[in-house]
Amino acid sequence: MVGFSLALWSAWAGESALEVLDARGRAAVEVFPAAEAGRVVLADVTVLPVSGPRIEKGHVAFDAGRITAVGEGTAPALDGAVVVSMPGHVVTPGLIDTHSHLGVYPSPGAHAHEDGNEMVRPTTPGVWAEHSLWPQDPGFERAIAGGITSLQILPGSANLIGGRGVVVQVVPPRGGRAMRFPGAPETVKLACGENPKRVYGEKGGPATRMGNLRGQRQMFLDALDYQRKWREYDEALEKQASAGSATPKKKKKGE
Known part of the structure; x- marks a missing residue:
């Protein structure tokens, strides 16, 4: 079995009716938790950086949830920082x-x-x-x-x-x-x-x-056709709006 994921990118220009509905479906109903404010330094740790050699006795400094410094020895002075000494521990990228x-x-x-x-x-x-x-x-x-x-x-x-x-x-x-x-x-x-x-x-x-691949291929073809129909629908609405339409005549008294 091969399982994989593909990024879905819209090829449409502008905002379509379908995009509006999709955006509503993805709108946040709960705010993403904000990083705690404050400064923290992990000191006396072994650091395995994303790039570069292993640091046997180093530090990692954070400010408001963001990494601000990684290096050897003692971390730069940070006002109000909480320093946590962690000898024997290893810090790696997430x-x-x-x-x-x-x-x-x-x-x-x-x-x-x-x-x-x-x-x-x-x-x-x-x-x-x-x-x-x-x-x-x-x-x-x-x-x-x-x-x-x-x-x-x-x-x-x-x-x-x-x-x-x-x-x-x-x-x-x-x-x-x-x-x-x-x-x-x-x-x-x-x-x-x-x-x-x-x-x-x-x-x-x-x-x-x-049969698996035929089914997937057909679904992508169906999706392209569905996308085309939405594009034609949006274009028709735009033409109708730009052409304008006569307002209904006011009824005469008694009609």
Whole structure:
């Protein structure tokens, strides 16, 4: 099975009716938690930078949740900074999990909330993993403990097109919408191979890999046609608005 995600980018110019609806669907219902103000310095730590050699005795300085300094020895003086000495500890960049099912398949598992696969037909591009996301999944705490700071949470691999994924930061709030990584692109989950064959092989197909690819190809062709129809609809509305229309004549008394 090959599971992968593709960024969805609109080819339309301007704002269409469909884009307005989509923007409303993605609008925040809960504010993303702001980084705590303040300055913190992790001192006497082993640092593994993104680039450059390992630093055996170094420091990492933060200001309002942002890294401001990484280096050897003692950190530069920061007014009001809280210094945390951590000898024997290792600091690494935050890890990014690009293929996760946390929140849609909780760990430990709970059958009532295993909501990662909408197995009603082979293609379900209209469903969003975000809407199944359970922020209280205990797995998020384990992810944080393992150094993961961001994840792409995807639907499962049962369907040829399983639906939209969501890129989140691991800051579990009350609602999944607030976990969204600001500015991250929209993604969609596709799968091809044994999982769709296993699920749909005896339910009308697709039963083979060539059937898998045919189904995906047809959905993209259908999507292009749907996009074309929306574009024509928007163009027709624009023409109607620019042409103007005569206002109804005022009725005479007694009519």
